[in-house]
Amino acid sequence: MGAQQREAVILFSGGLDSSTVLAIAQAEGYSCSCLSFRYGQRQEIELQKARIICERAGVRRHLILRLDLGAIGGSALTADIAVPKDRSPDAMKDEIPVTYVPARNIIFLAHALAWGEVIGAADIFLGINAIDYSGYPDCRPDFLAAFEKMANLGTRMGCTERPFTLHAPLLHLRKSEIIGRGLALGVDYSLTHSCYDPLGELACGRCDACLLRLQGFAEAGYPDPVRYAGSEKVKE
Amino acid sequence: MGAQQREAVILFSGGLDSSTVLAIAQAEGYSCSCLSFRYGQRQEIELQKARIICERAGVRRHLILRLDLGAIGGSALTADIAVPKDRSPDAMKDEIPVTYVPARNIIFLAHALAWGEVIGAADIFLGINAIDYSGYPDCRPDFLAAFEKMANLGTRMGCTERPFTLHAPLLHLRKSEIIGRGLALGVDYSLTHSCYDPLGELACGRCDACLLRLQGFAEAGYPDPVRYAGSEKVKE
Numbered sequence: 001m002g003a004q005q006r007e008a009v010i011l012f013s014g015g016l017d018s019s020t021v022l023a024i025a026q027a028e029g030y031s032c033s034c035l036s037f038r039y040g041q042r043q044e045i046e047l048q049k050a051r052i053i054c055e056r057a058g059v060r061r062h063l064i065l066r067l068d069l070g071a072i073g074g075s076a077l078t079a080d081i082a083v084p085k086d087r088s089p090d091a092m093k094d095e096i097p098v099t100y101v102p103a104r105n106i107i108f109l110a111h112a113l114a115w116g117e118v119i120g121a122a123d124i125f126l127g128i129n130a131i132d133y134s135g136y137p138d139c140r141p142d143f144l145a146a147f148e149k150m151a152n153l154g155t156r157m158g159c160t161e162r163p164f165t166l167h168a169p170l171l172h173l174r175k176s177e178i179i180g181r182g183l184a185l186g187v188d189y190s191l192t193h194s195c196y197d198p199l200g201e202l203a204c205g206r207c208d209a210c211l212l213r214l215q216g217f218a219e220a221g222y223p224d225p226v227r228y229a230g231s232e233k234v235k236e
Numbered sequence: 237m238g239a240q241q242r243e244a245v246i247l248f249s250g251g252l253d254s255s256t257v258l259a260i261a262q263a264e265g266y267s268c269s270c271l272s273f274r275y276g277q278r279q280e281i282e283l284q285k286a287r288i289i290c291e292r293a294g295v296r297r298h299l300i301l302r303l304d305l306g307a308i309g310g311s312a313l314t315a316d317i318a319v320p321k322d323r324s325p326d327a328m329k330d331e332i333p334v335t336y337v338p339a340r341n342i343i344f345l346a347h348a349l350a351w352g353e354v355i356g357a358a359d360i361f362l363g364i365n366a367i368d369y370s371g372y373p374d375c376r377p378d379f380l381a382a383f384e385k386m387a388n389l390g391t392r393m394g395c396t397e398r399p400f401t402l403h404a405p406l407l408h409l410r411k412s413e414i415i416g417r418g419l420a421l422g423v424d425y426s427l428t429h430s431c432y433d434p435l436g437e438l439a440c441g442r443c444d445a446c447l448l449r450l451q452g453f454a455e456a457g458y459p460d461p462v463r464y465a466g467s468e469k470v471k472e
Contacts, residue, residue: 063307063308065304065307065308066302066304067303067304068301068302068303069350071299071301072299072301072347072350072351072354073354074350074353074354096392096396100392101350102349102350102351102353102354102391102392103346103347103349103350103353103387103390103391104350105390106346106349106350106386106387106390106391107343107346107347107350109346110339110342110343110345110346111308111339111343113338113339113342114305114308114310114337114338114339114340114342114343115308115338117310117338117339118308118309118310118338137389137390137391137392137394137395137396138390138391140389140390142389143386143389143390146382146385146386146389146390147386147390149382149385149386150342150379150382150383150385150386151339151342153373153376153378153379153382154339154341154342154373154374154376154379154382154383155338155339155342155373155374156332156336156338156373158373159373160332160373
């Protein structure tokens, strides 16, 4: 009732998870500013999708920042290292995969703090998940809590105005549950990109991200609307 | 005796403080890889100086990364905001200055973690100081401790191999003490750049960084070897 809408920064890749997070934040009444990164990722097509999704969702701002992670390397997403294919769910859980980008979520979140300070957004949303991505250290609840504490000691806004709050609404959801939430909120998953190693517009269907996504849609009992390389839809 | 030299990442601006830190880390026996950033700062000349200092010091690696902080703005160092001049030491202590770059040290440190993971350096050195820069939230000991904890929860190296350690050897030193340490270690301060608002090669002599530097040299009883705009040295 006349109260000012709270501003939020959404870490936004244009993928299934962050698109769902955006819908959740909007449904919770936040005025959303989306932050994407061009960091030399193989799957740069996700940025085109990100732009379209932000436009359709009517977000307040969409900023795409360049990062020089390619110069650092050390990951299958940013260096000349093959993206693993056809791994079993157990293999995904066992180890930190080569698609782990060193300190990526820390770097993304650090920029979210900077932008949040400038636009006055103390709420930061991100689509990390501790179930499907249990191999990534920067997708765990204790990491999130430690980051929030650090942020509120090391920034002007956190120290002097109001503390940052990190929101990770997907943290404990299975992929099928995430999809269910998104569908209920009207997310158009045909626009979302998840594949680590796309062939043009087509998802590979075999990297960890594709396999988790396909399994999630299968469990949700809903067809995945994106196009995969080698699928019948494409061959037509 | 035959033990492998430990690898360190040095956050390296080419300024007085980080040049002293580099000398300290080398004196402690670390193999040093220096990390600098081109972030749209007014004082980009510091990067030229950084290159020269790294060369002369014989560092193992020197990486200059691009950051898009200009797109975020919010600081006199990255946006069209005047750099304050001729402020008294008390005024500097009272508030967070407009030269504060939102979340800059957090962003710098996040990249240091990423690079450290790739090159196998768990020791990160930085030249922050809690005395002269008491107005900057990201120059305080409790922030550093919180960052270190977060880093060791959120990175592959911190979680699975060996923990990151942050070293801030200047944290509790006065500027004159920093200069004394550097001189004893052979730092050539004529190569170092501190000014926030230089005129070509010349330091302005009036911004907070110049005033603290000049005061430090005066207290150390040693002439500052860099050239200042309007100084007699220049007019010759």
